[in-house]
Amino acid sequence: MKNKVRGLLSTFIIFFFCITVGLAQSLDFNHNKPYWSRLSFDFQDNFRDSLALWPERVMLQIANEHIDADEPLFFKAYLTTEKQPKRYSKSAVLNVELLDDNGTLLKRQFHKIVDGMVQGQLELPKNMKSGSYAVKAYTRWSQNYGPDFVAKEKIRIGDLTNGKEITNAVFKVSIMPEGGTLLNGHENRVIIKFPLDQNLKMVQRGRILDENKQEVAHVSFYSSGLGTAIFKPMKDSTYQLELEDGTLFPIPMAETEGYLLHVNNLDENNAKIRITASDNAPKSELRLIGTSGGITYFEKKLNFHNDKILDVELSKANFPHGVFTLKLVDNLGSELADRPIWIDGARLHIDIKPVGSGADTNQKTYKIKVTDHTNTPIKSQLAVSVNRHHLETEKSLDENSVEQSSLYTFSEILDESKVSTYRKKTFLKDLDLLSSANEFGTLSKEEDMTSDIKFSFQKGLEIMGHAFDLNNTLLRNTTIQVVASNDKDVWIGEVETDGQGLLKLDDIQIEGEATLISRTKGDDVKSRLVKIVPIPMMKQKKKVLMPYVAENPKQVEEGKPTVVSEPFYIDKSEKIIELGEVEVEGKSVERKKYTPSLYGINLPPNRIKYQDFEKPKSLLQLLAELPGVIVSGVETLNPKASVLGAVGPILWVVDGFPLSQEGTGTQMGTSSQSALVEIMTLVSDRDVERIELLKGPEASIFGSRASGGVFIIYTRKGNELEYIPRKEGQLTFEGYTTALDFNEYKESLSRRKGEKINLLYWNPQLETDENGEATITIPLPSDNSGIKIEASTISLDGKIGMASIIN
Numbered sequence: 073m074k075n076k077v078r079g080l081l082s083t084f085i086i087f088f089f090c091i092t093v094g095l096a097q098s099l100d101f102n103h104n105k106p107y108w109s110r111l112s113f114d115f116q117d118n119f120r121d122s123l124a125l126w127p128e129r130v131m132l133q134i135a136n137e138h139i140d141a142d143e144p145l146f147f148k149a150y151l152t153t154e155k156q157p158k159r160y161s162k163s164a165v166l167n168v169e170l171l172d173d174n175g176t177l178l179k180r181q182f183h184k185i186v187d188g189m190v191q192g193q194l195e196l197p198k199n200m201k202s203g204s205y206a207v208k209a210y211t212r213w214s215q216n217y218g219p220d221f222v223a224k225e226k227i228r229i230g231d232l233t234n235g236k237e238i239t240n241a242v243f244k245v246s247i248m249p250e251g252g253t254l255l256n257g258h259e260n261r262v263i264i265k266f267p268l269d270q271n272l273k274m275v276q277r278g279r280i281l282d283e284n285k286q287e288v289a290h291v292s293f294y295s296s297g298l299g300t301a302i303f304k305p306m307k308d309s310t311y312q313l314e315l316e317d318g319t320l321f322p323i324p325m326a327e328t329e330g331y332l333l334h335v336n337n338l339d340e341n342n343a344k345i346r347i348t349a350s351d352n353a354p355k356s357e358l359r360l361i362g363t364s365g366g367i368t369y370f371e372k373k374l375n376f377h378n379d380k381i382l383d384v385e386l387s388k389a390n391f392p393h394g395v396f397t398l399k400l401v402d403n404l405g406s407e408l409a410d411r412p413i414w415i416d417g418a419r420l421h422i423d424i425k426p427v428g429s430g431a432d433t434n435q436k437t438y439k440i441k442v443t444d445h446t447n448t449p450i451k452s453q454l455a456v457s458v459n460r461h462h463l464e465t466e467k468s469l470d471e472n473s474v475e476q477s478s479l480y481t482f483s484e485i486l487d488e489s490k491v492s493t494y495r496k497k498t499f500l501k502d503l504d505l506l507s508s509a510n511e512f513g514t515l516s517k518e519e520d521m522t523s524d525i526k527f528s529f530q531k532g533l534e535i536m537g538h539a540f541d542l543n544n545t546l547l548r549n550t551t552i553q554v555v556a557s558n559d560k561d562v563w564i565g566e567v568e569t570d571g572q573g574l575l576k577l578d579d580i581q582i583e584g585e586a587t588l589i590s591r592t593k594g595d596d597v598k599s600r601l602v603k604i605v606p607i608p609m610m611k612q613k614k615k616v617l618m619p620y621v622a623e624n625p626k627q628v629e630e631g632k633p634t635v636v637s638e639p640f641y642i643d644k645s646e647k648i649i650e651l652g653e654v655e656v657e658g659k660s661v662e663r664k665k666y667t668p669s670l671y672g673i674n675l676p677p678n679r680i681k682y683q684d685f686e687k688p689k690s691l692l693q694l695l696a697e698l699p700g701v702i703v704s705g706v707e708t709l710n711p712k713a714s715v716l717g718a719v720g721p722i723l724w725v726v727d728g729f730p731l732s733q734e735g736t737g738t739q740m741g742t743s744s745q746s747a748l749v750e751i752m753t754l755v756s757d758r759d760v761e762r763i764e765l766l767k768g769p770e771a772s773i774f775g776s777r778a779s780g781g782v783f784i785i786y787t788r789k790g791n792e793l794e795y796i797p798r799k800e801g802q803l804t805f806e807g808y809t810t811a812l813d814f815n816e817y818k819e820s821l822s823r824r825k826g827e828k829i830n831l832l833y834w835n836p837q838l839e840t841d842e843n844g845e846a847t848i849t850i851p852l853p854s855d856n857s858g859i860k861i862e863a864s865t866i867s868l869d870g871k872i873g874m875a876s877i878i879n
Contacts, residue, residue, distance in 0.1 A: 127365055128153055128161060128214045129394045132223035133864045134207060135457040136831035141200040141229055143829060144193035144812060148455035148836040149209050150866040151188045159188040159866045163211035165530045166190045171206045181809045182533055191836035192811045202230025204297060212530040217365025220395040245321050247313060250506055251333030251409040254326040256307045258348055261334060264291060264299035264313060265507035283310045298503045329353055331400055333409040337502050343386040343413060347400060357403040360384060364396040391415045393872050395505060412505040420444055420873030422863050435851050440863060442844040442873060449844030452865045458833035458850050461860040461878050532579035533807060537606040539569050542598040542800055546573040550592055552602050556805055558586040582807040589802055601801035667761060667786050670728045679765045690757045698765050714745040718767060720779025722746035726755060727787055744780030761786040827854055
C-alpha cells in the first residue's frame with residue numbers, strides 16, 4: 073500500500089514538473105533586447121524589480137511661456153511609463169514648482185493626476201521681478217530615476233526688452249565645452265551661459281580672442297541667455313571671451329589628449345554623433361552608451377579603423393521621450409566624455425491648417441488633424457495654445473540657429489520652413505541641456521538609480537508633525553481622527569502617533585485651501601481637541617531644506633520663532649526634499665478665564681463687572697457697581713437702570729444677540745432709563761459671567777438704538793472650565809490646486825488687460841473625432857501681430873505628438 077502511494081506521488085510530481093517547464097518555455101521575455109538583458113530578475117527583490125519596470129517620466133507643455141507677473145501660467149502635463157511607454161501613472165500627485173536661476177524654490181503647488189494627465193495653472197508669488205525662470209514638474213516616484221525623468225521648462229516673466237546695459241559689471245558666466253572636453257588642435261564647440269537674472273539687453277554679441285587679442289571665433293547669443301561658438305584652440309595658448317563692452321572672461325585651458333563628443337540633434341528621426349580622438353588617445357575597445365535614470369537604452373562598440381573621426385547615427389525611435397546621457401567609455405568602464413541629449417520619442421503627426429476664406433478679420437478658424445506614421449487618423453485629446461508672435465524677436469534666432477547648427481550637420485540642413493518649429497525648439501533645448509549639465513548631474517558609472525527605492529508612490533497629499541492636546545500634552549501612541557473641510561469638500565482620516573508623538577497624514581484628498589480639525593478621546597474638550605505642530609526644525613544645505621525630526625519632543629521650545637513648511641511630505645528614506653519656507657511663531661496656549669470680548673473694544677476695567685462664582689451677586693447688584701449706573705425701584709416689582717449723562721434708548725445684548733427692549737429714553741439732559749424685568753426673567757443671576765457697559769462712541773457700532781448706552785451680558789457655558797481656544801486645534805492646509813478655466817479667466821480681465829496678454833487661446837482638452845480632426849476658432853490680435861499655435865498629445869499607448877506653426 074505504501075509503495076502504491078509513493079508511486080502515485082512520484083507520478084504527480086513528475087507531471088507537475090513537466091507542466092511547469094512547458095509553461096516557462098512558452099513565455100517570451102525577449103531577453104535579446106538590450107533593456108532586458110541588463111536587468112537581473114530576482115523576484116525576491118521586489119524593490120529593484122519595481123524600479124526597473126515602472127520608470128515614470130513627466131512631459132510638460134507650457135501654454136504661455138512669456139507672461140506678466142500678475143498672470144497665471146497655464147500648463148498641461150503628461151505622464152508615461154516605460155519600457156513600452158504608456159500614458160499612465162501609478163502616482164496620484166504631481167508637484168509643480170517655480171525656480172529662479174539659482175534653483176531656489178519660489179513656489180510649489182500640488183495637482184491631482186487623472187488618467188496620466190494634469191491640466192492646471194501655476195499662480196505666481198507676489199512681487200515677481202522680470203527675468204527668466206524655470207518650471208519643474210515631477211512625481212515623487214520619478215525622482216528615483218534622477219533629474220532626467222523630471223520635466224523642466226523655461227519661462228519669461230515681465231518685459232526683458234528694456235533691461236539695463238552692463239557697464240563694467242561683475243557677474244558670473246559659465247563657459248562649457250560640449251562633451252566636457254576642450255581639445256587642442258581640433259574644432260571645439262563651447263556653450264556660454266549667463267545667469268537668468270542677468271540676461272540683460274547688452275548680452276547679444278561676443279567673440280573669442282587669443283592671447284594676442286586677435287578674434288578667432290564669433291559668439292552668437294540668444295534670448296534665453298545662452299550662446300555658442302566654434303573655435304580651434306592651439307597648444308599652450310590662452311583664450312578669452314569678450315563682450316561688446318569689453319568685459320573679458322577666461323576660457324578653460326584645452327587638453328592635449330582626449331576625445332570630443334559632438335551631436336547634431338536637429339533631425340526628427342535620427343541624432344548624428346561625431347566622436348573625435350586626439351592623436352595619442354586609444355581608439356579601440358571603446359563603447360558609446362545611452363542611459364537615463366540608470367537604465368541603458370543604447371550601447372554600441374566603436375571601431376575607428378585607424379581614423380581620428382567616427383560618425384554614428386542614432387535612431388530616436390529606440391528612445392522614449394525625455395533627457396538622456398551619451399557616454400563614451402573604455403573597456404574598464406571609465407568615462408572619457410559625456411553629453412546630455414533631448415529626444416522627443418515616438419511621434420504622432422499633428423497637422424494644423426487654416427480653413428475658410430478669412431473674411432472675418434477678428435477671428436480665424438484652423439483644422440487640426442492627428443495621424444500616426446501610417447497616416448491613420450488617431451482619436452486623441454490635444455492641448456492647444458495660441459500666443460501672439462512678434463516676428464522681429466524670432467528672426468535673428470532663426471538665422472543663428474541655421475548658422476550654428478550647420479557646422480555639425482554633416483552637410484545636411486533641414487528646409488527653411490522647419491527652422492521656426494521643431495528645429496528651433498530642439499536647438500535651444502540642446503543648448504539649455506549642455507549649459508545645465510552640472511545642474512542636472514549626469515550619472516557616473518557608479519550610480520545605478522534602479523538599485524534602491526528612495527521615493528515611494530504618492531497616492532495623496534501628506535503632512536507630518538507632532539500632536540498635542542490643548543493642555544500641551546504630547547500625544548504618544550494615540551489614535552487621532554482628522555477632518556479636512558472647505559466649502560466644496562470634506563475629507564476624513566484616522567492616524568496613530570508613534571512613541572514620539574509624531575504622526576504622518578497621507579492620502580489626503582481635498583481640493584483647494586481647507587481647515588484641518590483633529591480630535592481624540594478625552595475627558596473634556598481640552599483633552600479631546602488636538603493641535604498638530606508641523607516639523608519645526610530645519611537644516612539648510614545647498615539651498616535645499618531638509619526636515620528634521622526631534623527625537624526629544626522637549627526640543628520644541630515655546631515662544632521662539634521657528635521655520636516650518638505646510639503642507640509637506642517626508643519619505644521614510646533619508647533624502648533632501650525641497651520645501652517652501654514660512655516663518656511662524658510657536659507659543660503655548662494662552663490660558664483665559666473668561667469668554668473673550670465679541671467686539672474687540674478695550675474698555676476701562678471699571679466698566680467691566682465680573683460675577684463671583686463662589687458667592688454670586690444678583691443682576692441688580694452687578695449693575696449698581698458699574699460707574700454712572702443707577703438702579704432704582706429695587707424694592708418694587710419693576711426695577712429700572714439709568715445711565716447718567718446718556719441720551720436715548722438703552723440696548724441690551726446677551727451673548728452677542730441684541731434684544732428688543734421696550735420703553736423709551738428720557739428727555740434731553742436727563743439720564744437714560746431701562747426696565748429690568750425682562751432681562752431678569754431671561755438671565756439667571758448665577759448664569760452671568762460678566763457685564764460690560766458701552767457708552768458714547770463705543771456704543772455707535774449698534775446705531776441709534778443704543779444712543780443711551782449698551783449693557784453687554786456674557787453668560788457662563790454651563791461648567792466651571794476656562795475658555796477653550798478651539799482654533800488651536802485647527803490647521804490651514806493647501807490641497808490640490810483647483811484648475812482655472814481659461815475662458816472664465818479671460819472674461820474676468822479688463823478690456824485693456826485682455827488686449828495685452830500674449831495668450832489668446834488655451835484648450836487643454838480638445839478632442840479629435842474618429843477622423844482625427846478638430847477645429848478651433850481663434851481671436852486675432854488687435855495689433856496685427858502674428859500668432860503661434862502649439863499643440864501636443866500623448867495617446868494611451870504612449871505615442872507623442874507635438875506641432876507648432878507661426879501664422
